[in-house]
Amino acid sequence: MTPTETTREQLRDAALEELINVAPDLAEETIPPNADLRETLDLDSMDLVNWIAALHRRLGVDIPELDYPRLRTLDATADYLAARLGG
Numbered sequence: 001m002t003p004t005e006t007t008r009e010q011l012r013d014a015a016l017e018e019l020i021n022v023a024p025d026l027a028e029e030t031i032p033p034n035a036d037l038r039e040t041l042d043l044d045s046m047d048l049v050n051w052i053a054a055l056h057r058r059l060g061v062d063i064p065e066l067d068y069p070r071l072r073t074l075d076a077t078a079d080y081l082a083a084r085l086g087g
Contacts, residue, residue, distance in 0.1 A: 012078035018054040
């Protein structure tokens with residue numbers, strides 16, 4: 001695995017951990033990396049905002065509200081975070 005792939009995987013794992021922290025009932029779920037988080041997991045707007053805030057705290061990355069739709073899946077989130085963090 002290349003360093004970029006490792007970083008992307010680490011970012012996806014961090015996103016998943018923070019998602020489970022925000023919505024603990026998801027801990028037992030299998031969440032495919034390409035599943036639409038709102039539709040598949042039935043997350044509401046507050047869950048998503050809390051998740052994005054948790055990602056900001058954990059990774060120190062600013063995520064403008066206009067970019068929220070880009071975080072639809074765990075894979076898309078990892079890609080977005082990698083780009084924002086310069087990875």
